[in-house]
Amino acid sequence: MPNRQVVSSHIESPIVTVPGSKYLANRYIALAALSSGTTRLSNLPENDDIEAALEAVKQLGATVTSVDNGVVDIEGIKNYELPQTATLNCRDSGTLSRFITAVASNLRSQVVVDASEQMRQRPMQEVSQSLRDLGVAVSSDALPISLKGPIQGGRVELDTSRSSQYLSGLLIACLKAKSDTYLILKGKTVSSSYIQLTKNAIELFGGKIEEVSETELKIPANQSLTPTNIHIASDVVSSSYFMAAGLLAETTVTLTAFDFESPQGESQFYRVLEAMGASIKAESDKLVVGYTDQLQGIDVDMGDMPDVVPTLVVLALFAKGETYIHNIAHLAFKESNRIVDLCDELNKLGVDIEYDADSIRIKGDQPLRPAHLSSCHDHRLAMSYALVGIKQPGIVVTDAQAVEKSFPKYWEFLENIGLHTELVN
Template sequence: MESMSNRQVITHNIQSPIVTVPGSKYLANRYIALAAIATGTTQLRNLPQNDDIEAALDAITQLGASVTEISPGVVDIEGIKHYSLAQTAEINCRDSGTLSRFITAVASNLSTEVVIDASQQMRQRPMQEVSQSLRELGVEVGSDTLPIKLKGPIKGGYVELDTSRSSQYLSGLLIACLKAKADTTLRLKGKTVSSSYIQLTKNAISLFGGVVEEVSNTELKIPAEQSVSAASIDIASDVVSSSYFMVAGLLAETSVTLKAFDFNSPQGESKFYQVLQQMGADIERTDSQLTLRYQQPLKGIEVDMGDMPDVVPTLVVLAMFAQGQTYITNIAHLAFKESNRIVDLCDELNKLGANIEYDDDSIRVTGGQKLTLHKLSSCHDHRLAMSFALLGIKMPGIVVTDAQAVEKSFPRYWEFLETIGIQTQVVDAS
C-alpha cells in the first residue's frame, strides 16, 4: 500500500462516459476461500487487483494452497492437499474484515495451529460470533479478538449464531463447514443483516458443487466432508464500485454507461440504480449494459438500505445535492465497517456545512445547503475516500486526506476517475 497521501479534486469535464468496472471483490473473496478447499485447480479470471485480494491470496498460501499468477487479473489456485502443516501457520489479514472472518473459519479445518492477525484497526472489529461458534464445533480457539490462535479440525455439530452485526460470520462458516468431519447445523439468531451477501455465498458454494440445505428460514445444514471444485470462473464486475460512476454522472448532470454490469447479482447493491431512479434518474437497461441519465433535478426519498450498506456513503453524497430530504434507514450494521460508517461519514460531511442528522440506525440528509470547502478525512475507510472524491464535481478543490485507503478495494480508482474526466492530484499534508 502506498504511503499516506491526500488527494485534491482539481476539475472535471465529464461527458457521457462509458466505464467497465473491475471484478467484484465480494465474489472474489468467496471464490478464493472455496478454491483453497477445492479439489484440483481453479482458475479465477477478472480477479480485482487490490490489497484485500492480495491478502486473501497470501492467506490461503499460508494454509497450504498454491497460487500461480497467469497474467494480471488471472490466477490459478490449487486447493489444500494436506490439512496438517509442518509448523504453525501465521496469517496477516491486513485491513480486510471480510478475510479475517472467512479465513478464521476456513483455517479451522487444519489440525495444525494457525494464528490469525490483522492491522491495528481490524483488531478492534468484533470476532466473538465466529470464534464462539468454532469452539462449539470442536475447534480450539484462543481468544475472541484478533490476534486469534486456533487449532482444528472442525468436528461439526449444532451451533446457534447471532447474525445481527455481520453476515460475514455465517458466510465464513458455510464455506468452512463444507469440510467438517460431521454434518453441521447452523441456527440463526437475531435479525440477519446483509442477507443478500449470504445468498452470494450460497451461490458461490453451488458454483463449486457444494451443498447447503435450508432446513427452515433460520436453520441451515451443511453435509460433512464435501468434495468441491470449479475449473474456471469469470468474476462479474463489482456492483459497489459501479456506484461511484453512476453518482459521478448524475452530479455532473450528464449520462454514464456501465458495461458488464451484473443485473442478476443477489448482492443488494446491484439494485442501487433503482434507488437513483426513484430520485429522478432516467434508466436504460440493455443486456449487461446500464445507462443512467440526468434529466431533471433529483429529489430526496425515504429508502431502506439494509441490503445495500456499502453504497450508503455514495448515496449520502448525492443526497446533499438533491431537493428536499433523503431518509436512509436500517443501517445500524454500518457502525462495524472499516470506520463507523454512520458517525464518521456524517460528521465529516457536516464540516462542509451540510445538514445531515443521524442516529444508531438512520441518516437524514437535507439537500441544497450552502457548502464551503473543507478538508475531509477518509478515516482510513475506502468507501468514504471514494465517495468524498465525488464532491469535487460540485466543489472543485475539495481535499480528501488519507486518500490511499482506496487501495483496499479499488487501487486504480484515481486512474478510473481520470478516464471519465475528473482530474485529481496528490497534495501535501499541510
C-alpha cells in the same frame, strides 16, 4: 499519508467498465483453497484485500500461480496438517478476517490469524464462539486469534445481527466438517443478499447447503468441492461511484459488463437512483444512468445494500428536499463507523446531516464550503468524498490511499472520465 484534492471536473457521457468484484473473489478464493484440484479465476481484481486473501490461502497450503493479468490458478490444500504454525495477515480486510478464520479451522495444525491495528478493533466474538461450539480450539474473541481444528460439526447458534460475514465464513468452512453442521440463526440477519452470494459461490464448486427452515441451515459433512474456471463479474459497488458521478455532472454514464443477475443488494442501487429521478435503461449487459432534472430526496431502507450508503449520502447533499436512510445499524462495524465518521466528516461542508444508531437524515440542496474530508482509512468514504468535488471546489480527501483496499486504480478511473485530482500535502 497522501491527500488528494479535486482540481476540476469535466465529465461528458463516459463509458466505464469496472474491475471484477472483490466480494465474489473473496468467496471464490476460499472455496478454491478447499477444493480438490485447480481452480482458474479470471478478471480477478487487483487490490490489497485480494492480495491478502491469496497470500493467506498460500500460508494454509494452497498453491497460487499467476497466469496472466487478472488470471490466477489456485490448487487446493492437499495437507491439512502443516509442519509449523501458519501466521496469516489479513491486513485491512474485515471480510478476510472472518472468512479465513473459519477456513483455517479445518487444519489440524495451529494457525494464527492477525490483521492491522484497525481490524483488531472489529468484533470477532460470533465466529470465534461458533467455532468453539464446533470443536475448534480458539484462543480469543479478537484478533490476533490462535486456533486449531479440525471442525467437528454439530449444532450451533449464531447471531447474524451485526454482520453476515460470520455466517458466510461458517457456511464455507463447515463444508469440510467431520459430521453434519446445523446453524441456528438468531437475531435479524443483516445483508442477507451477501449470504445468497455465498450460497451461489458454494454451488459453483458443487457444494450443498440445505435450508431446514428460515432460521436453520444444514451443511452436510465432509463435502468434496470440485474446482472450476470462473470469470469474475464486475463489482457492482464500484459501479455506484460512476453512476453518481454522471448524475452530479448532469450527464449520462454507461456501465458495461454490469451484473444484473447478482443477488448482491447493491446491484439494485440503480433503482434507488430511479426513485430519486434518474433515467435508467438496461441494454443487455449495459446499464445507462442519465440525468434528467435535479434529484429528489427519498425515504429508503438500505439494509440490504450497505456499501453504497456513502455514495447515496453524497448524492443526497445535492438532491431537492430531505433524504432519510434507515436500517443501517450494521454500518457501524465496517472499516470505519460508516454512520458516525461519514456524517461527522461531511458536516465539515457546513451541511445539515443528522444521524442515530440506525439512520442518517440529510437536508439536501444546501450551500457547501471547501473542506478537508478524512477517509478514516475507509476506502468507501474516500471514494465517495471525491465525488463532492464535481459540485464543490476545494475538496481534499485526506488519507486518500485507502482506496487501495478495493480499487487501487480509482483515481486513474476518475481521471479517465474527466474528474481531475492531484496529490497535495
